[in-house]
Amino acid sequence: MLVAGAAVLAGTACAGAARYSLDPLPSPTVISHGTADPTVRFPPDEVERFLYLLGPPRATQPVRLAFVGDINLGTLTLDDGVPPDSGRGLLSAVVPFLVGDLVVGNFESTLADSGTPAKCLVDGRVRRNCYAFVTPTYLAPRLTEAGFSHMTLANNHANDLGPTGRVATAEGLEAVGLRVVGPLGRITIDTLWRGDSVTVVGLIGFTTYAHSYNLLDLERSAAVVDSIRPLVDILLVTFHGGDEGSAAVHTPDGPEFLGREPRGDLRRWSRQVIDAGADAVIGHGPHVLRGIEFYRGRPIVYSLGNFVNYRGFNLSGPLGVTGVLQLTLGPYGGFRDGRLISLVQYPRAGPVPDPSGQAVALVRRVSREDFGPSAAVMDGDGTFRPPAIP
Numbered sequence: 001m002l003v004a005g006a007a008v009l010a011g012t013a014c015a016g017a018a019r020y021s022l023d024p025l026p027s028p029t030v031i032s033h034g035t036a037d038p039t040v041r042f043p044p045d046e047v048e049r050f051l052y053l054l055g056p057p058r059a060t061q062p063v064r065l066a067f068v069g070d071i072n073l074g075t076l077t078l079d080d081g082v083p084p085d086s087g088r089g090l091l092s093a094v095v096p097f098l099v100g101d102l103v104v105g106n107f108e109s110t111l112a113d114s115g116t117p118a119k120c121l122v123d124g125r126v127r128r129n130c131y132a133f134v135t136p137t138y139l140a141p142r143l144t145e146a147g148f149s150h151m152t153l154a155n156n157h158a159n160d161l162g163p164t165g166r167v168a169t170a171e172g173l174e175a176v177g178l179r180v181v182g183p184l185g186r187i188t189i190d191t192l193w194r195g196d197s198v199t200v201v202g203l204i205g206f207t208t209y210a211h212s213y214n215l216l217d218l219e220r221s222a223a224v225v226d227s228i229r230p231l232v233d234i235l236l237v238t239f240h241g242g243d244e245g246s247a248a249v250h251t252p253d254g255p256e257f258l259g260r261e262p263r264g265d266l267r268r269w270s271r272q273v274i275d276a277g278a279d280a281v282i283g284h285g286p287h288v289l290r291g292i293e294f295y296r297g298r299p300i301v302y303s304l305g306n307f308v309n310y311r312g313f314n315l316s317g318p319l320g321v322t323g324v325l326q327l328t329l330g331p332y333g334g335f336r337d338g339r340l341i342s343l344v345q346y347p348r349a350g351p352v353p354d355p356s357g358q359a360v361a362l363v364r365r366v367s368r369e370d371f372g373p374s375a376a377v378m379d380g381d382g383t384f385r386p387p388a389i390p
Contacts, residue, residue: 057198059233059331066100066147067238067325069284069304070108070155073142074311075133077120081311083348087139090308090350091146097324097341098147101192102201105307106240106284107151109133110161111140111172117160132160133312140176152205154182154212155240155285166211181205181238182212187224189232199331202232207240207285208263215239215264222276229277234333237278240285242266242303246317248286249362251302251370270300279333282325288318289359291367292338292376294386299335299376301325307343308350320345323359323382340382357382 073090074082083090091098110117112134120130143151151173158166170180179188182205192199204224206215215221229235241264242248243256256263263285270281274295281300283290290303305322306313313319322343328336342359343351360382367375378384 057196059197059199061192061194061197061199061331062336063102063192063199063201063234063329063331064100065236065280065327065329066098066103067282067301067304067327068098068105068307069322070287070306070309070313071105071143071151072109072133072157072309072312073135073139075109075135076113077117077128077130077132077134078311079129082136082139083310087142087310090310091142093350093352094324094343095146097326097343100326102150102190102203102236103148104150104152104203104236104238104282105143105148106155106238107143107153107169107173108155108157109135109169110158110165111135111137111169112161112165113137115161115165118162119160131312133157134161137172140172140178143173144177148178150179150181150188150203152182152238152240153180153186154205154207154209154238156207156209158182159209159211163211179203182207184212187228189228197331199234200232202228202235203238204228204236205238205240208261215241215266215269216262218265218269218272221269222272225273225276225278233331234279234329235277236280236282237273238282238284239264239266239269241269241283242286242290244285244287246288246314246319248303249288249290249318249366251290251366266302270302271295274298274300279329280327280335287313289321289323289363289366291363291370292340292378292384293367293371293374294335294376295374297335297386298333299327299338299386306345308345310348310350315345315347318362321354321358321362322351323363335386338376338384340378340384342382 073087116126117132119132120127173180181188181203188203190201206213208216255265283302284304286303287306289305292301307322324341326339342354342357344354345351364378376384
């Protein structure tokens with residue numbers, strides 16, 4: 001906690017982002033956000049007094065988290081690809097579930113008001129109804145209004161407008177108050193102030209592409225996680241990987257591919273980053289829900305599927321079954337409780353609660369089938385816990 005406490009106070013004392021050297025790894029921009037009274041600032045001499053006279057602040061309160069899968073609010077690349085009324089109704093039915101100290105989603109698009117993805121150009125002409133996404137910037141506020149605090153851009157569609165588009169997307173999301181992870185150099189560290197409790201939470205996003213932290217490199221992935229671990233009390237890792245489609249609900253034991261494209265050995269990688277210090281691993285990418293297992297007491301959620309996808313995504317069958325994952329972790333990352341809220345979405349509409357509980361039934365079944373004794377034990381209402389230890 002001494003290192004983490006120093007990181008908290010340094011982030012509070014300085015304007016702008018703090019930078020931590022992780023050589024020989026890239027030096028990530030660590031974005032520190034306090035949830036205490038923003039008018040309180042500690043000058044450097046007061047920071048030193050605090051550390052040496054009072055000791056570092058301690059984390060004593062649990063942390064509530066919410067995660068969802070793939071988000072695409074609409075796209076200019078498809079006919080009728082943008083929702084009416086600036087998308088104000090897309091997330092209204094699920095706002096009550098998007099609550100927590102951190103609320104994290106995967107923004108699977110670019111954010112821009114113009115531009116044509118290279119994959120949509122054929123002989124210099126724009127091909128309409130192209131499978132590449134450009135979300136108008138005026139839709140971005142719907143995310144913060146719904147309760148999101150963080151977005152990951154560690155996915156394939158974040159590159160639909162190339163490097164310039166990736167930068168513009170990150171800046172556009174930050175402009176509406178979201179913290180961004182995923183691209184190389186972007187790792188967030190948030191300080192949660194509750195009374196006399198100060199908890200430092202780190203978040204890293206991985207995918208299978210060179211523009212982001214790359215999960216295909218297992219050794220480097222573990223090194224990144226290990227480098228951030230001393231700075232935080234709780235370390236969260238998300239990933240975008242795996243095969244795609246309605247037949248991809250099971251998590252294979254071994255490498256996965258989409259066609260010939262490698263999409264990660266997700267079981268091996270997830271366990272390796274937990275060994276390196278992650279407290280929870282949350283996945284998306286297959287566009288369907290997958291199972292949940294526990295490794296060394298830490299949860300691994302292999303896919304949260306599609307969450308809100310106005311146009312361009314197949315939402316038939318399991319592709320339209322989704323949910324909100326709610327987690328409570330102890331002040332130093334130990335699992336306290338978890339719940340999957342069952343939702344469903346239909347074409348050109350946002351997610352809505354699903355009284356039939358399809359998401360819970362699916363995840364409970366594939367967890368048992370895929371992970372056996374390490375599978376999460378899930379009740380009918382979506383609450384889950386680690387398996388009993390013999």
